Amino acid sequence: MNQDQSIDKGKSPISIDRDELSDDEPKKNQPSSRPQYMTVGSGSTSLHAARFRAMLDSGYGGSTTEDAEQIAAAADMAIQPGLPIQAKSIEQLWYDRHRAALGRSVDRAIHLLRSLQEMNVSWNIYYLPLDGAEADLSGALKSRPYLQRTHSTVLPSSSTIPSATSPPIRRSETSYQENATAESRRMGEKQMESVPRESVPRLLTPQVTPQLAVLNLDLKVGHLHQAELIHTLERSSVATLLDDKIRSAVGHLQSLRGRIEDLSSKVLITGDVNAGKSTFCNALLRRKILPEDQQPCTAIFCEVLHAMENEGVEEVHAVHLEAAYNRRDEQTYDTYAFERLEDIVSDNTKYKQCKVYVGETQGTNQSLLNNGAVQITLIDAPGLNSHTTKTTAVFVRQEEIDVVVFVISASNHFTISAQDFITTAAAEKAYLFMVVNGFDTIKDKERCEKMILSQIRGLSPQTFKESSELVHFVSSHAIPTEDRPHGASGDGSTSGGSSGDDPNDDPKGRGKDVESIRNFKRLEESLRNFILEKRARTKLAPAKHYLLNILNDINVLATVNCEVAQLELDKGIQALEELESQLKSRKEAQNEVHNETENAIDEMYQNVYNHTRSTLTRVITHAGDNSDDPSVLYPGLFGAFRYSEDLKQAMLTQIAASVTSCEEHARGSAVRGVNVIKQLGLLHLGSEYENLTFRPAAMFRRKEDELARQINVPTSLLDFIDWPVFFGGENFSEIDMALKVATAVGGGWIGFNTWMDQAFLAAKLLGNINLRQVVFPSIVVTGLAAITYIVWRIPTVLQRRLSTKVASELAEIDYVHTNATRISGSVRKVLRIPADNIRLSLDRVVKGLGERRDESMRLKAQSRVALTYFGNLVQESVKQKTLVADLDLEAPTQV
Numbered sequence: 001m002n003q004d005q006s007i008d009k010g011k012s013p014i015s016i017d018r019d020e021l022s023d024d025e026p027k028k029n030q031p032s033s034r035p036q037y038m039t040v041g042s043g044s045t046s047l048h049a050a051r052f053r054a055m056l057d058s059g060y061g062g063s064t065t066e067d068a069e070q071i072a073a074a075a076d077m078a079i080q081p082g083l084p085i086q087a088k089s090i091e092q093l094w095y096d097r098h099r100a101a102l103g104r105s106v107d108r109a110i111h112l113l114r115s116l117q118e119m120n121v122s123w124n125i126y127y128l129p130l131d132g133a134e135a136d137l138s139g140a141l142k143s144r145p146y147l148q149r150t151h152s153t154v155l156p157s158s159s160t161i162p163s164a165t166s167p168p169i170r171r172s173e174t175s176y177q178e179n180a181t182a183e184s185r186r187m188g189e190k191q192m193e194s195v196p197r198e199s200v201p202r203l204l205t206p207q208v209t210p211q212l213a214v215l216n217l218d219l220k221v222g223h224l225h226q227a228e229l230i231h232t233l234e235r236s237s238v239a240t241l242l243d244d245k246i247r248s249a250v251g252h253l254q255s256l257r258g259r260i261e262d263l264s265s266k267v268l269i270t271g272d273v274n275a276g277k278s279t280f281c282n283a284l285l286r287r288k289i290l291p292e293d294q295q296p297c298t299a300i301f302c303e304v305l306h307a308m309e310n311e312g313v314e315e316v317h318a319v320h321l322e323a324a325y326n327r328r329d330e331q332t333y334d335t336y337a338f339e340r341l342e343d344i345v346s347d348n349t350k351y352k353q354c355k356v357y358v359g360e361t362q363g364t365n366q367s368l369l370n371n372g373a374v375q376i377t378l379i380d381a382p383g384l385n386s387h388t389t390k391t392t393a394v395f396v397r398q399e400e401i402d403v404v405v406f407v408i409s410a411s412n413h414f415t416i417s418a419q420d421f422i423t424t425a426a427a428e429k430a431y432l433f434m435v436v437n438g439f440d441t442i443k444d445k446e447r448c449e450k451m452i453l454s455q456i457r458g459l460s461p462q463t464f465k466e467s468s469e470l471v472h473f474v475s476s477h478a479i480p481t482e483d484r485p486h487g488a489s490g491d492g493s494t495s496g497g498s499s500g501d502d503p504n505d506d507p508k509g510r511g512k513d514v515e516s517i518r519n520f521k522r523l524e525e526s527l528r529n530f531i532l533e534k535r536a537r538t539k540l541a542p543a544k545h546y547l548l549n550i551l552n553d554i555n556v557l558a559t560v561n562c563e564v565a566q567l568e569l570d571k572g573i574q575a576l577e578e579l580e581s582q583l584k585s586r587k588e589a590q591n592e593v594h595n596e597t598e599n600a601i602d603e604m605y606q607n608v609y610n611h612t613r614s615t616l617t618r619v620i621t622h623a624g625d626n627s628d629d630p631s632v633l634y635p636g637l638f639g640a641f642r643y644s645e646d647l648k649q650a651m652l653t654q655i656a657a658s659v660t661s662c663e664e665h666a667r668g669s670a671v672r673g674v675n676v677i678k679q680l681g682l683l684h685l686g687s688e689y690e691n692l693t694f695r696p697a698a699m700f701r702r703k704e705d706e707l708a709r710q711i712n713v714p715t716s717l718l719d720f721i722d723w724p725v726f727f728g729g730e731n732f733s734e735i736d737m738a739l740k741v742a743t744a745v746g747g748g749w750i751g752f753n754t755w756m757d758q759a760f761l762a763a764k765l766l767g768n769i770n771l772r773q774v775v776f777p778s779i780v781v782t783g784l785a786a787i788t789y790i791v792w793r794i795p796t797v798l799q800r801r802l803s804t805k806v807a808s809e810l811a812e813i814d815y816v817h818t819n820a821t822r823i824s825g826s827v828r829k830v831l832r833i834p835a836d837n838i839r840l841s842l843d844r845v846v847k848g849l850g851e852r853r854d855e856s857m858r859l860k861a862q863s864r865v866a867l868t869y870f871g872n873l874v875q876e877s878v879k880q881k882t883l884v885a886d887l888d889l890e891a892p893t894q895v
C-alpha cells in the first residue's frame, strides 16, 4: 500500500495529519514524505491496539511479558485522543516485535531443517514422483491418481507480502498429471525395469520441483535434464545432494538471523557503466570521495562506511584478493588515503574490494551513513557489462544487501546488461530503487520519464507500482560537493547555482537547479525512508520471504514423504506377510528335500553295495567252475604249470569283469538317482535344474580293480594232487604246509618218499617173503594207478585248488567289501553333488528370504518412524508457515 492510499484513508480513526510533515521541506513538495507524528482522532478503539493485542494473544508476541506490556502501552498511548506520539517509536516497537518473531521462526526453521537432515540419513528423503517410475511400487496410489502440484506459488513480499487475509501459499494449478508426465513416466518405467528397488533414487521430477524454491536440486549435466538424470542417481547420492541443499539453507537462515539482529543496512549502488554511480554516491555523501570519470573507472566493489566504524579514522582499506576482510587484521588489507582511491578502484587484479571509511559532512539528521538509529553502508559496484553482471547479481543475492539502488543513465536508458540484471535482482529482492541519473542532460524530460517508466513496468512491475517512491529522475551533478560548487554541471547543460544545497537559498531562483536539487533531496528522503522506516521490508521481508519459501519446501517434502512413508509402511506390512509365508514354505521344502535326497542316496548306496557284494562273492566263489572255458585247455602233464597260470589268469579276468559289470550297474543306479534328485530340484527350485546334466561315463575312470590282477597266488606241486582223496581227511592245510616246506627244501619228491616209507613200514610187519611176493606187485600197480589217477585229476584239482587260493587271497585283502564300498561310495558321491546343490540353493533361498524379511522389518519400522516424523513435520511446517505469513510487516503504515 503506498502512501497516497494511506492518506486517502482519511476516515480511519487513526489518520496522518499531513500538516505535521517534516519542516525540512515545503509541504506542497512532499508528496512522498513519511509521517513524523501521528495524532489520534476520535479516540475510538485503535486498529493498531487491536492488532497488537491480537498478536500478543496469538502467542506470537514479544519475547517477554514486560516487552509485550510495553508495546501494548505504547499502542494504547497512541490512541489517547489528541496525544501526539512519534510514529517512529511505534514503528520501532513494531519492528522489534517482528524482528523477534521472525528470529524465533528462523530458529524453528533451522531446527526443522536439522531434523530433516538427520532423517535424511536414516530414511533417505523421497525425491521422486509417485507416478511414473515409482508407479510399480505404489499399487495403492494407482487406484488413486497422485495429485501433482504443478505450480504452487509463494507470494513474494511487498504488495504481495502475505497478510492475515491473503494466504501466502497458493496452489494455482493442481492437476492430474497424465499427459504431461507421460514421457517422463515412460522413460522412468523403462529404466526402472533394470534398476533394483533398493537403488530407486528419491527424487522429485520437474513436475514437482518447481514448487521447491530453495531445496530444489538443480540437476543438469550437459543437455540432460533432471528428468533424465533422476534415474541414474543412487538414492544415497540424492540424499547427499539434498543434504548439501539443507546445509546451505541452514547457513542462509543463520546469516538471515544475524542480518535480522544486525542494525546496519547495506545499500548496493549498481547500474550501467558510466551511468554516474560514483557521482551519485558522492552526491549522497556531499563529498567527492569516489573517483568520477567519463571513462569506466570502477572495477571493484567499493564499500563506503561511516568513519565511526574505524575508530573515527578516514582511510581506505583495500582488501586482498584471497583474503576475508577483517578490520582488526591488517594482513587482510592495505591502507591508503582517499587520494589513492582512483588507482585502487580502477584495478581489479590486486584487490577484490575496498572499504572507504568516511566522516560525515552533514549533520545526523541529514546524514545517510549514520542516522542515529541505523548505520548505513553504501556500496559502489563496478558498472554492469557482460562480464560483471553475473558477479554483481551474485553479490546482490547475498543476504546482507538490504536495498539495491539501480542507476540508469537518462540518456542511455536500459542496456541489455541492465535488463538482465534487473530481471534477476527483481526475483531476488522485493524492491529496486531506481535512480535515473543525468536528467539535467535531457531536453524533453517528460518523454524521457514516460519511456523509462514504461520500460520499468516491463522489467519490475513491483517497482513500477510504487514508482513515485522508488523511481527518481535526478542529476547528481546538481548536488554541490566539496570540490564541486553548487550547480557545476559536467556538460554545462545546467548553470551554476548558489553555494548551499537548499534550493530556497538560490537568490536568483534558477528554476532548473532548484528543481534538480529538490528532486535529489526527495530521492534522499525516499531512500532514507526506504532504508530506515521500511527496514521491516528491506531487512525483515527477505527473511520472511525466505522463511515462507523454506517452510513451504519443508511442507512439500514432508507431505510427499508422509505419503511415501504410508505407502512404504503398507507395502512393508504386505511384503512381510508374504515373506513370512514364503519363508515357512521354503523351510518346509528344505527339510523335505533334505530328507528325500538323503533317503534316495542311502537307498541307492545300499542297493549298489548289496548288488556288488553279492555279485563279486558269487563270481569269486565260482571262479574255478570254468572247466568248460575254451580259452583254457589242459595241455597235459608237461604243460600243467602253464595251465595253472592260465587258469589263474582266467579266474582273475572273470572277477575283474564282474567288477566292471558291477560298476556298469552302479552307473545305471546313479543315473536313476540323479533323476530323482533332479525332479526334486525342479519341484522346489524351478527351471534352474532343467539343464542339470550328468555324465555317468566319467565314473570309475581309475581302475582300482586292477588290484585283483596284482594279487600273488603262487602254484605249488601240491595244488596238482587231490590230497583229501589220498588221506581220506580234510586236514589238508597241515599237509599242505608240510609239503610246502618239503618242496622248498628238497624238491617235489620228498613228500612222495615219506609216503613210500610208510608203505614199506607196513610191509615189514607183514613179513619179508610174503611181502616180496604179493605186496610188491600190488604196490607197483597201486602206485601206477595212483599216478595215473593223479595225472588224470590234475585239471579238476588244480581249478579247485587255485579257486580256493584266489578266494582266500581276495578275502585276505577284503576285496569284495572294498569294491562294494568303493562302487557304492562312488554312487553316493555322484548323487551327493546335485543333492548338495539343491540343499545349498534352498539354503540360499531361505537365507535370502530371511534377509529380505529382516530388511522388510527394518524398513517397516523405519517407515513407521518416518510416517510419524513427517506427519508431525507437515503440521509443524504449516503452523510455522501460518505464523510467518500472518506477520504483517507493514502494519504501522496502514493507518
Ligand SMILES: Nc1nc2c(ncn2[C@@H]2O[C@H](COP(=O)(O)OP(=O)(O)OP(=O)(O)O)[C@@H](O)[C@H]2O)c(=O)[nH]1
Pocket: 272, 273, 274, 275, 276, 277, 278, 279, 280, 291, 292, 293, 294, 295, 296, 297, 298, 299, 381, 382, 383, 384, 437, 438, 439, 440, 441, 474, 475, 476, 477, 478, 489, 490, 491, 492
Ligand atoms: N551531466 C551530468 N553528468 C554526470 C552526472 N552524473 C555523472 N555524470 C558524469 O558521468 C561520468 C561518469 O560518472 P561516474 O560517476 O564515474 O560513473 P560510474 O557509473 O561510477 O562509472 P563506472 O563506475 O566506471 O561504471 C562522469 O564524467 C560524471 O561527471 C549527472 O547527473 N549529470
